Amino acid sequence: MNQLHKSPFRIYEISFNFCTSFFFCLLLLSAQAVAGGGGGGHSWDGIVVTQGNYQALQAIKHELIDFTGVLRTWNDSSTTSVCSGGWAGIKCLRGQVVAIQLPWKGLGGTISEKIGQLQSLRKLSLHDNVLAGSVPRSLGYLKNLHGVYLFNNRLSGSVPASLGNCPLLQNLDLSNNQLSGIIPATLAESTRLYRLNLSFNSLSGPLPVTLARSQTLTFLDLGHNNLSGSIPDFAVNGSHPLKKLNLDHNRFSGAVPLSLCKQSLLEEVSLSHNQLFGSIPTECGALLHLQSLDLSYNSINGTIPDAIDRLHNLTMLNLKRNKINGPIPERIGNITGITQLDLSENNLTGLIPPSLVNLANLTSFNVSFNTLSGPVPPILSRKFNSSSFLGNIQLCGYSSSTPCPSPKPHHPLTPSPTSPQEPRKHHRKLSVKDIILIAIGALLAILLLLCCILLCCLIKKRAALKQKDGKDKITTEKTASATGAATSGGGGEMGGKLVHFDGPFVFTADDLLCATAEIMGKSTYGTAYKATLEDGNEVAVKRLREKTTKGVKEFEAEVTALGKIRHPNLLALRAYYLGPKGEKLLVFDYMSKGSLSAFLHSRGPETLIPWQTRIQIAKGISRGLAHLHKNENTIHENLTSSNILLDEKTNPHIADYGLSRLMTAAAATNVIATAGTLGYRAPEFSKIKNASTKTDVYSLGIIMLELLTGKSPGEPTNGMDLPQWVASIVKEEWTNEVFDLELMRETQTVGDELLNTLKLALHCVDPSPAARPEAVQVVEQLEEIRAEVEATTVGSGGDGGKDEEGV
Known part of the structure; x- marks a missing residue:
């Protein structure tokens, strides 16, 4: 046994000395820890998997469809290799399977109910596959289950109520599937559940009160479903640990619950695209940690509370398309960190407060289609274009076509010399002679004006002709x-x-x-x-x-x-x-910095592009594309890095959108063919098929891979296009061969962000259009990448505190 204990340490020591990749080291350390189960870092404890676990794994394999051959290692003859690392995605502890990790493997079929026989299972990670069928109810038998990650599949049926029987369950993510039915109230019985994501499904019914009042949830995302009823009170008798709440794109009605405004730890709240009414509670000013508040597309009325200036950490406020009235509070100018402010399509009145010019970080501002009046502060009119102010008939000064009138001089009434105590009331009538003189003067003025106009035209024409040759x-x-x-x-x-x-x-x-x-x-x-x-x-x-x-x-x-x-x-x-x-x-x-393609591929070796710049470009492109799809109902059809233009601050601007609508059918076909030769066209997008949001997302995924790898999609690598090359590297190992060499200098601080962004990009270029996310989902996942990295530190200690990639 002593030799058995020494060997793994020796292997680890040699591997670490020759490890040149941050990711390889990270995975090696992770594999040692998981396989050892906390028992000193051994790669394998020498115990053969139990017969019951072996049979359960064979039953699970039988119901899966292995499109890529990843389960070839799950052979039928050997039990000794199951726990020693021979079976892909399987981790053991003392002969019991504790983790099944097979994300991004192209697996189809269904998840067998036999999984409930793996009594020591802590983690089930099968996300980003093409699994169908239902979520196994037998998962509720697993008393050691910590995390279930089945998002981005094609699962149907209901959310199993039995999951509430798992006392150690901390992470449950079933988002982006085809689940229906109600949300089981029993989920709240998992007394350690701190992250629940059921977004992008077809769930209906109410939000269970027991779930809203959970004393452990810090992350709750139920967006993009068909949930209805009123939003229940949150933790009426005490504080709530909730930090992020997303209930957008549902059918909730009623008022914003007052108790929600008393949850002091809240950082992000999104209740947009519902049927909420009533006013914004003044008590919401107590959300001192709040960074993002989205109540857009509801029927909320009343005024904007003055107490809103107490939200010192607020960076985004969206109240678009409601029925809010009254003035814009002057105190909004005190929220100095705000970057996005949208108050458009309401019934706001009065002036735009001068205090808004103090918002130096404001990058997105919209007060269009209200009943505002008076001049727009010059700083705002220069910083934002007229679309931010349109639809306010009495608003002026935001463009050259809406000048503000000059102030009229005040003429006091002059007392009559005959009656100094009273204003003059009678005027002398004009004589015939006066009228004739006035008419002659007016006629002469008109003739003089016409002569001046004619002379100016002649001068201008002559000057233009002289300039023509030069x-x-x-x-x-x-x-x-x-x-x-x-x-x-x-x-x-x-x-x-x-x-x-x-x-x-x-x-x-x-x-x-x-x-x-x-x-x-x-x-x-x-x-x-x-x-x-x-x-x-x-x-x-x-x-x-x-x-x-x-x-x-x-x-x-x-x-x-x-x-x-x-x-x-x-x-x-x-x-x-x-x-x-x-x-x-x-x-x-x-755009002064030209195209993204030139920015990436035509720069000198001394010009470096840090990860922060690249991820901001990716986010900007995703936001612009999401707006085209969602708000303008427009497909780009020809999205490439050549028509992403960068301004002086390296902010991306998508060009050439909608131009196919100006072209004949034959010309549009040529554009599509050109995109294909450059490597940006989705495989299903041919001359006989129409473009869709999913073909645009494929092109977006290619651009994200371009940002990550620094490689041009039009230049094959080892005979493969860019997605094929990246997939071939990822299949072997997460190594620095995938990422641009410049980015490897930053891996100590942004390593997880690189990995998560790469996963998302590969999701976007999935060969199956149905498996790709929508652009709005890409935006949300890019925004959450940093939050997901930080979430790895959340938990109650031990294995339960690890993120999705831990047991």
């Missing part, structure tokens, strides 16, 4: 027309038409056509230019290929719809121009 032109045709309105243009002598939407610059057709132009690139849609206007301002102009766009009437209808789309991560269409001979120009904001 400047590069975007088009060969030119018009003398200018636009005076923000949303319409007029035809000039050549028949051109310029239409503005909104934006920081106002220019005429002459300004645009005479601008100095520099070609930035060409695509199937047309040629992109950087145009420098005469006043020095820069815009991006895309000249669409002639004979590839739709007719003028249909084109204008589609481009007008695109001009209304606004989001911080979507490149805004600011104007368009229709030339007299069919030329069509689209005008966008100019």
Whole structure:
């Protein structure tokens, strides 16, 4: 036995000395600890698996469909290799199976009820597979069960009520499946349950009161279901450990429970897209740890409580599309850390408080479609475009088309010299002579004005002709027309038409056509230019290929719809121009750092891109794509890193969205084919099939892999495309061969974030469209990656305190 104890330590020592990868070391240490079960770090305690556990594993294997061959190691003849590391995903302690870990293995079939015979099982991790059938009720027999991770599968049926019989259960994640029925109230009987995620299913019925009043839950996510009824009171007789509550996209009604505002540890609350009414309780000002509050898309009325300024840690407040009235509290300006504030589509009145200019961290702001009045503070109008203020008829100063009126001088009434105590009440009547003189004067003024206008036009035309030979032109045709309105243009002598939407610059057709132009690139849609206007301002102009766009009437209808789309991560269409001979120009904001593709692949060796920058880019792209899918009902169809543009702060802006709507069917087909050759097209997306949100998510996954690996999807590696190459490496081991070498310098601090982001990216490029998440889910999971890493420290000690990757 002494030799048996010494050998594993010697193997570990040698392996550690030659370990060059942080992830390999991490996994090796984890494997030692799990296999040893806390008994000194042995890789195997020498005890053969019990016959009962062996038979249960064979029954489980029998009901699984092994598409990738991962279960080949589960042979039928040997019991000695089960616990010694020979069986993939199996961990033992004293001859008993304590963990089954087979995520991301492409497993299908069902989970056998025989799993209930593994009495020592602590962890079941089969997430991100294609498992069907129901969640085994026999899991409730397992008294040592700590964690169940079956998310991102195709499980159906109900949530087993028997899971409440597991006294040590701490993590239960069945999200993103097809579960139905009610949420069992018995789940609250698991007295150590601190993380419950049942989101993205089809659950119905009420939220059990016993669950709401659980004294252990810190994370509760029931979003995207069909739950109804009122939201029950939370821990009426005491504080609650809850930190994150997500009940969005359900059918809850009634008021926001007052008890919820008394849970002092809450950090995130999302109750959006429900049927809540009543006012926001003033007591919610007591949520001193609250960072995110989303009550959007409800029927909440009343005013915004003044006590909201007590939420000093708040970074996001979303009250969009409710029935909130009254003024915007001046005290919101005291929440200095807030970055996102959306009060749009309510009944708010009065001025925009000047105190909001103090919110230096504000990156997203929207008060559109209220009844606000008065001037917009200049700092806000410069920082945010007009879409943040539209729909407020009496609001002014947020764009060139909504100037604020000049203050009228006050003229006091002059006392009459004959009656100093009273104002003058009588006026002398005009004589015929006075009227004739006034008429002659007016006629002369009109004639003089017409002469001045004619002279100005002649001077301007002569100056334009002189400039014609000395400047590069975007088009060969030119018009003398200018636009005076923000949303319409007029035809000039050549028949051109310029239409503005909104934006920081106002220019005429002459300004645009005479601008100095520099070609930035060409695509199937047309040629992109950087145009420098005469006043020095820069815009991006895309000249669409002639004979590839739709007719003028249909084109204008589609481009007008695109001009209304606004989001911080979507490149805004600011104007368009229709030339007299069919030329069509689209005008966008100019992005100083160019495309993401050039940013990643055309930089010098001295230029490093840290992980924080890359993950922020991934989040921004995901947010923009989610907005397109969810709010604009628009599919991009051609998402690549070349049409992700970066501004001076490296914030991403998705370009070319919706352009296929401007093109003929033949031209759109060419764009799709081009995307395929670049490696971004989903395998099911061909010329005879339509694009979908899932084909866009596939392209998003490719871009995420591009950010992680630093490799271009258009350049095969070892004869494989980017997803195949990454999958081949992941199948063998989590090593530094996957990640960009620059990122390996940061692995001590962001190692888990890299792994979790890689898992999510691979989920996005799943060959099966049904298995891919929606863009809004990608956003949520990217936002939660940091929270999930931090959650590894939560627990009651021992094995129960580990995260999803521990036993």
